Amino acid sequence: MTAVLSPTVREAYPDYLRCLDAADEHGAIDLALALIEGGVPAEDVLLGLVAPAQAQVGEFWQRNEWSVAQEHAATHVSERVVAAVATTVRPRPHRDRIVVACMDGEWHALPARLVAEVLRLDGWDVTFLGASVPSPHLVSYLHRQDPRAVLLACALPMRLPFAYRAIEACRRTDVPVLVGGRGFGTDGRWARTLGVPFAADARAASSLLAAPVLAGVEEPAPLGDAEYAGLVAARVELIDLVLERLDLSRYSPAQIDATVADLGYIVDSLAAAVYVDDVTLFGEFVSWLCTVLASRGVPLHTVGLTFDVMADRLRDFPRAHAYLRSTAV
Known part of the structure; x- marks a missing residue:
């Protein structure tokens, strides 16, 4: 915001x-x-x-x-x-009901809560459902309440494939969907890729909601192709291949757990970049990850080694292979 x-x-x-x-x-x-x-x-x-x-x-x-x-x-x-x-x-609400929720797996609830409260101050009748709302439960709630719109929050771009499933589930209720959060890009570019309107902040959300018809967008390009599905299927194998190449003899159990988690984030971000066909998603994640690792004294050559191992395994995955080879560490 x-x-x-x-x-x-x-x-x-x-x-x-x-x-x-x-x-x-x-x-x-x-x-x-x-x-x-x-x-x-x-x-x-x-x-x-x-x-x-x-x-x-x-x-x-x-x-x-x-x-x-x-x-x-x-x-x-x-x-x-x-x-x-x-x-x-x-303030007493004088506008329609709005539902604000964090999609399934999204635990960063405070930004969405801030949006919900600002909308409430602007006169909307807001129901805030909190963090990580399973899509089936959200859809059931929308059917019961029939709100003016549902606002979905996503903080991490690696969650975009899951975000799209939640968006599509909500659309099937005929309730208009609006999204926000850094997970869609600071300029909302990945929201446009998913074919859903984006609000950069709470004030923008209120303005969009006040329009007679919630702003539409173009139909999204086909998403979730065979390369994405193959990456998801290879997730555990990719992590195991990198672990075999790393010298973990001096790692504590906590450090090993953190390494496994980081490798999972790399694969998930790579898969999300393939999903939306945008290498910048992966590049921005890697830049963030390198900043975090460097501040904790983790040698960045391990990231380069990780990319080499994964790229070798993913020679038959053209976009993933190119993303790994073209992203600087």
């Missing part, structure tokens, strides 16, 4: 970050509510304070300046702040 910080919010921002660093729930809530009491719109507090602070927390984790535990504690504090703001500012 983007937000123009008012002077008051800008001045409060360092103190809010300090509250997150200290896991000071009461201090963070007091600060946010004091801004509202001082005349700052609740929407500005959510978009100008909580949202950018949470993005900063993610950067701290990525650079290994904060641990996973610190990141989780900070996220909990921000969730409590959002809840406090929602309890304090309670």
Whole structure:
């Protein structure tokens, strides 16, 4: 989300970050509510304070300046702040019902919660279903409630194949679908590939929802071809091949588990790039992964070795092989 910080919010921002660093729930809530009491719109507090602070927390984790535990504690504090703001500012809805949900397997719920609260402040009758909602349960809920639209959040591009299945399931209910989140690209380019309208932030979502007809997009190109299916089928084999080539003798059990997880992310991101036929998806993931690994002292030559092993196995997979060979480490 983007937000123009008012002077008051800008001045409060360092103190809010300090509250997150200290896991000071009461201090963070007091600060946010004091801004509202001082005349700052609740929407500005959510978009100008909580949202950018949470993005900063993610950067701290990525650079290994904060641990996973610190990141989780900070996220909990921000969730409590959002809840406090929602309890304090309670406009009566005068617009249609909207359902906001994180698709199955998507556990980054705070960005979607922020969107839901901003829509609520804008007068929409919002139901927020939270993290990782299984598609069959979401579809059943949509049939029962018949909302104006459903907003689906996806934070990770590697989840795009699963996102498309959720989108298609919702479309079969005749409820319009709108998507958001970094998983669709910062400019929404992969949402267009999937044939679904994209909202870059909460304000954009509200504007799209207010239109007489939710903005349509072109029909998506065929997705999920034989190469993608073959990559999915070869996932375990690819991970095992790389593990056989790595010297794991000095790895702790925790480090081995982390390595297996990272290899899975590489295969999943490669498969997603093949799914949407876009090498930039894989390139952006690799750039992020190398930043994370370097900040933790992991030698990056292991990534190059991984690509070599996988590319050798995937000689008959033209796009996957080309993506692995063309992506710099």
